Amino acid sequence: MKHVLMIAFALGAVLLVAAGCGGGGKPAENKGGGGDSDKISRPEPAGDYKGKTNPTPDAVEEGKKLFETHCVTCHGPNGDGDSPVGSTLKPPASDLTDVKLQDAIGDDYIFWRISEGGKALNYDGMTPFKDSLKEEQRWQLVAYVRSLKK
Numbered sequence: 001m002k003h004v005l006m007i008a009f010a011l012g013a014v015l016l017v018a019a020g021c022g023g024g025g026k027p028a029e030n031k032g033g034g035g036d037s038d039k040i041s042r043p044e045p046a047g048d049y050k051g052k053t054n055p056t057p058d059a060v061e062e063g064k065k066l067f068e069t070h071c072v073t074c075h076g077p078n079g080d081g082d083s084p085v086g087s088t089l090k091p092p093a094s095d096l097t098d099v100k101l102q103d104a105i106g107d108d109y110i111f112w113r114i115s116e117g118g119k120a121l122n123y124d125g126m127t128p129f130k131d132s133l134k135e136e137q138r139w140q141l142v143a144y145v146r147s148l149k150k
């Protein structure tokens with residue numbers, strides 16, 4: 001009888017240790033970078049925006065100037081969303097330097113979002129720029145946004 005108890009005890013201990021090791025699985029979660037779970041997904045640009053390509057992909061300097069005038073209030077001087085205004089919006093102003101975001105979106109998506117603003121996705125945080133900036137200027141901004149990728 002005593003034996004049986006001992007075995008049961010030992011088994012219990014083994015199970016406990018095993019459970020403990022289960023917790024050791026955690027570092028896998030922290031691997032980051034490349035885990036599918038933290039992939040960013042965004043919808044396709046709507047209507048005519050879909051499939052558009054940037055006619056001025058090298059206009060980074062022009063885009064930078066426009067960004068400093070029209071975008072830093074919310075996206076911050078570095079474009080990473082770190083600004084007093086941008087962080088209070090819901091959802092907050094996006095970190096445009098984020099590799100995962102940059103890899104998830106096309107130039108057509110960026111042009112669409114600059115043109116239509118938040119309401120493209122039923123958010124109201126971001127101003128639309130299709131009436132205040134020329135098409136060429138919005139593409140210059142796309143070029144600059146692309147240059148922000150970290």
Ligand code: HEC
Pocket residue numbers: 042066067070071072073074075086089090091092093094095096101109110113114117118119121123125126127129141145
């Ligand atoms: C009034 C604040 C505000 C201004 C000004 C603003 N944005 Fe935004 N922007 C936001 C917010 C908030 C979001 C996140 C919510 C959303 O996707 O609409 C966003 C999202 C974006 C996105 C989509 C990123 C994503 O996560 O899908 C792009 C691209 C972008 N902004 C570029 C710009 C550019 C370029 C300018 C300047 C021409 C600009 N924004 C000006 C607030 C702003």
